[in-house]
Amino acid sequence: MRIVVLGSSVYSETACAMAVRLAECGHVPVGALVLSTLERGTLLRKLAQWGVRDVTRYARRKLIPNYGNAQGMVHNSYLRPLLKNGSGIFRSLREVAAFYGFPVVVGKNQNAPDSIARVRQWSPDLIVFTGGNILRKALLDVPRLGVLNVHLGLLPEIRGMSSPEWSLLKGVSVGVTIHYLDAGIDTGPILQRYEFTDAARCDSLTDLRNRLIAFGVEKIGEVVASLDRGAITAILQADHDTDNDTDKDNQFFVMHEWLRARAAERLAQSRIGAVAERMHG
Amino acid sequence: MNLSSELKRGITASAITDILATSRDNARIHNGVTDQVARGLKEVTGLLRGPQRVVPVIQKLVSDKIRLTLEQRHLYSYTTTKRDSKDVLQSLLQWIIEAQRSDGGIAAYYSLLAGYSKSYPEVTGYIIPTLYEVARVTKSDNAVVAAEKATRWLLSLQMSTGSFPRGLDGETQPSVFNTGQILQGLVRADRETHRCEIRDAAIAAGSWLVEMHQADGSWSGRGAYQGAAHTYYSMVSWALAELSEHTAEHRYGQAAERNLDWVLPHFRPSGWIDGINLSGHPNYLHFIAYVLQGVLECALLRRRKDAVEAVAKSAWVLMRKFETSKFLPGAYEPDFKRGHSFACLTGNAQMSCIWLRLFEVTGDPRYLNAALKMNEMLKQIIPSNGRPGIGGGVCGSYPVWGRYQPLRYISWGCKFLADALLMEQRLTHAFDAYGFEASRCAS
Numbered sequence: 001m002r003i004v005v006l007g008s009s010v011y012s013e014t015a016c017a018m019a020v021r022l023a024e025c026g027h028v029p030v031g032a033l034v035l036s037t038l039e040r041g042t043l044l045r046k047l048a049q050w051g052v053r054d055v056t057r058y059a060r061r062k063l064i065p066n067y068g069n070a071q072g073m074v075h076n077s078y079l080r081p082l083l084k085n086g087s088g089i090f091r092s093l094r095e096v097a098a099f100y101g102f103p104v105v106v107g108k109n110q111n112a113p114d115s116i117a118r119v120r121q122w123s124p125d126l127i128v129f130t131g132g133n134i135l136r137k138a139l140l141d142v143p144r145l146g147v148l149n150v151h152l153g154l155l156p157e158i159r160g161m162s163s164p165e166w167s168l169l170k171g172v173s174v175g176v177t178i179h180y181l182d183a184g185i186d187t188g189p190i191l192q193r194y195e196f197t198d199a200a201r202c203d204s205l206t207d208l209r210n211r212l213i214a215f216g217v218e219k220i221g222e223v224v225a226s227l228d229r230g231a232i233t234a235i236l237q238a239d240h241d242t243d244n245d246t247d248k249d250n251q252f253f254v255m256h257e258w259l260r261a262r263a264a265e266r267l268a269q270s271r272i273g274a275v276a277e278r279m280h281g
Numbered sequence: 282m283n284l285s286s287e288l289k290r291g292i293t294a295s296a297i298t299d300i301l302a303t304s305r306d307n308a309r310i311h312n313g314v315t316d317q318v319a320r321g322l323k324e325v326t327g328l329l330r331g332p333q334r335v336v337p338v339i340q341k342l343v344s345d346k347i348r349l350t351l352e353q354r355h356l357y358s359y360t361t362t363k364r365d366s367k368d369v370l371q372s373l374l375q376w377i378i379e380a381q382r383s384d385g386g387i388a389a390y391y392s393l394l395a396g397y398s399k400s401y402p403e404v405t406g407y408i409i410p411t412l413y414e415v416a417r418v419t420k421s422d423n424a425v426v427a428a429e430k431a432t433r434w435l436l437s438l439q440m441s442t443g444s445f446p447r448g449l450d451g452e453t454q455p456s457v458f459n460t461g462q463i464l465q466g467l468v469r470a471d472r473e474t475h476r477c478e479i480r481d482a483a484i485a486a487g488s489w490l491v492e493m494h495q496a497d498g499s500w501s502g503r504g505a506y507q508g509a510a511h512t513y514y515s516m517v518s519w520a521l522a523e524l525s526e527h528t529a530e531h532r533y534g535q536a537a538e539r540n541l542d543w544v545l546p547h548f549r550p551s552g553w554i555d556g557i558n559l560s561g562h563p564n565y566l567h568f569i570a571y572v573l574q575g576v577l578e579c580a581l582l583r584r585r586k587d588a589v590e591a592v593a594k595s596a597w598v599l600m601r602k603f604e605t606s607k608f609l610p611g612a613y614e615p616d617f618k619r620g621h622s623f624a625c626l627t628g629n630a631q632m633s634c635i636w637l638r639l640f641e642v643t644g645d646p647r648y649l650n651a652a653l654k655m656n657e658m659l660k661q662i663i664p665s666n667g668r669p670g671i672g673g674g675v676c677g678s679y680p681v682w683g684r685y686q687p688l689r690y691i692s693w694g695c696k697f698l699a700d701a702l703l704m705e706q707r708l709t710h711a712f713d714a715y716g717f718e719a720s721r722c723a724s
Contacts, residue, residue, distance in 0.1 A: 041355065048357030161356060169646060253604040254356045256653040258709065259646060 001228050003027050004124040004143070006110055007034040008042055008131030010093045011058075013075055015130040017082040017217045019093060022128065023100045024082075025221040027228070031122040032093055032104045033115055035132050039108060061091075078214035111136040126227070128220065135181055145227065146180035146188075146234075150216035152209065154193050155179055156237040159186035162255035164208050165263040168270075169255075174199045174208070176216040178223045180234055185251060189234035192223050200274035205264050327395025337671055338393045338688070345680035354607040359654040359661075366702045367419075369660045372673030373699045374415050377408060378427050379669040380692050385434030389449060390689040391670030393681070399449040401692065402438055403456075405431045406445070406463030408696045413473050414703050432470040435463055436482055443485030444504065457493055457504040460486050461517030468523045480528075487524040490517060491536045498543030512544045512556035513568045515575025522582040537579050541588050544576055548591045551616045552598035563612035563621065565685050566628025569595075573635050581642065589642060596635050600651045603632070607658070611678055611685050623683025626662065626675050629655055630697035637704040641711075649708065656705055659698055
């Protein structure tokens with residue numbers, strides 16, 4: 001199967017881990033298209049999401065060769081097994097690409113005509129999306145099967161942003177969904193839903209998010225293998241409302257810090273509950 | 282150098298043009314053409330009479346220009362708290378108290394060009410519930426004193442018919458909308474003080490409104506702005522529903538429901554509401570929010586689920602627009618198709634109130650999430666300090682030269698932001714105490 005990986009930056013750990021995972025499953029990507037690391041929108045979003053300190057630390061780990069030890073170079077420690085490269089660590093998608101032998105193209109916009117033309121040259125059966133722009137129809141239509149996305153929530157219950165946090169706050173199961181992208185936000189056909197049963201072990205929202213990312217990367221291997229065998233069929237999201245502006249059912253937005261703190265409390269409560277259960281059980 | 286020349290040629294010129302345009306519109310709408318133009322000119326030439334205002338005008342123009350240039354809105358904007366709501370609430374209260382004129386009325390606005398306006402009966406009326414609410418939360422005696430002074434002034438303005446006049450202090454024509462807005466204040470003042478003269482004034486105002494009601498449930502003709510029926514007069518039905526509950530007089534509630542029945546068919550499937558009907562003005566967010574707030578509050582008092590659902594649909598459309606762009610245009614074309622480039626800050630604060638109320642009613646935390654961000658945005662825009670009339674004030678538009686009330690800090694902007702922050706405080710406490718599902722039952 002010919003697979004292309006889309007990422008938000010060459011330094012995206014998720015994109016690197018995804019490419020490695022696919023390669024390990026016997027599907028070395030035929031190419032990768034990522035956004036320019038210095039793209040202003042991405043940088044600002046990351047700054048707002050992580051804060052200056054974490055962004056600086058991340059940049060130092062990725063840009064300065066031999067900065068700290070190899071273990072310390074990974075931001076999401078749950079991806080470390082996939083990012084291990086002998087005694088070192090894959091620091092960028094370029095290093096992964098050099099190792100497995102596939103091209104990496106950097107662009108300003110994944111929907112731009114030249115980006116689409118490049119992807120089309122690779123004739124992909126499947127695109128695996130790990131980050132970047134909201135994809136437009138022209139790109140979504142390029143691969144034979146579709147564009148896969150790992151959503152950090154169970155669809156169709158929790159669509160949109162801050163999914164793990166909203167799941168906790170609303171008291172619904174935490175998990176990941178592997179689905180095809182369509183023109184809506186997380187409204188595309190579902191290939192597989194996986195509940196994440198280890199949420200109670202997480203000691204923070206960041207920890208939960210990191211574990212979910214690693215969980216999703218692990219599961220994508222299974223889904224791609226099933227697709228390759230023709231053993232899996234996508235199921236339409238039954239409650240998908242086609243009226244974009246009034247599709248209120250399950251669309252969530254980035255959570256304000258006041259509510260995030262309440263979601264973190266719910267996580268802590270579930271951890272305490274799990275510990276108590278283990279002690280008594 | 283570029284910036285200053287642009288300010289001189291562009292911004293100031295456009296602001297003055299807007300004021301003149303607004304004045305021209307108003308003049309056409311009302312009959313007193315000369316009077317309106319004279320008012321516009323008086324404001325524009327205000328700097329000549331008050332040269333001490335030159336520096337604040339320039340400061341505000343420059344700061345908004347810089348903010349606009351550097352501003353980067355994205356999905357994570359306004360998700361962290363940078364200004365404490367309690368501090369902002371205090372500064373809003375301070376602004377309102379400073380805007381209270383010696384007669385007891387609250388000025389409509391502080392113009393960066395001409396200073397404070399005369400007292401404004403309409404706003405003075407519906408600012409009273411806000412003042413009592415701030416007093417309850419902050420234990421501020423000043424707020425109670427201000428509310429009582431405002432009530433006394435309003436009682437002195439009531440006409441023999443029970444109605445209140447339109448426009449700024451000195452007008453004599455009765456106004457349905459202003460009477461409704463003032464009625465809100467009278468009902469709250471009576472709840473707080475139990476004084477017969479306030480109750481009598483409220484009943485007289487309510488009775489006049491019922492008398493002026495058209496057979497179809499709207500208010501039009503004499504006493505209605507431009508003589509036409511407007512859906513944003515749902516604010517009047519809210520006041521009547523309040524009066525009905527307060528006095529246990531059914532006829533006020535029935536009149537409120539008749540108006541609801543007239544307004545509801547104006548809601549389109551897109552969430553848009555027809556019938557705002559302000560000839561010569563764009564569909565400002567302020568008036569869209571008026572329709573929604575009036576219908577919602579009236580529906581809650583009258584237990585009208587159909588009306589709550591209609592409001593929830595429109596409010597969701599606007600919430601989605603705000604969440605995806607972190608900006609609501611100050612005015613829209615029908616069906617929310619095209620928005621203007623400025624923000625109407627009052628309309629934003631009103632939308633926050635509506636989302637918070639919907640959170641309270643439905644238990645859906647996404648409304649609370651959007652309101653927290655909207656409040657954060659507004660808190661960041663308003664000046665934390667400055668001379669009276671500026672510090673803690675809410676501008677008509679952002680940037681300040683936008684079309685809605687250009688170069689003015691407006692008292693109803695402060696009122697709605699204070700309402701939003703008070704509601705945020707109440708509902709977040711309820712959330713912590715009972716969780717979001719149960720918080721609606723609790724409150």
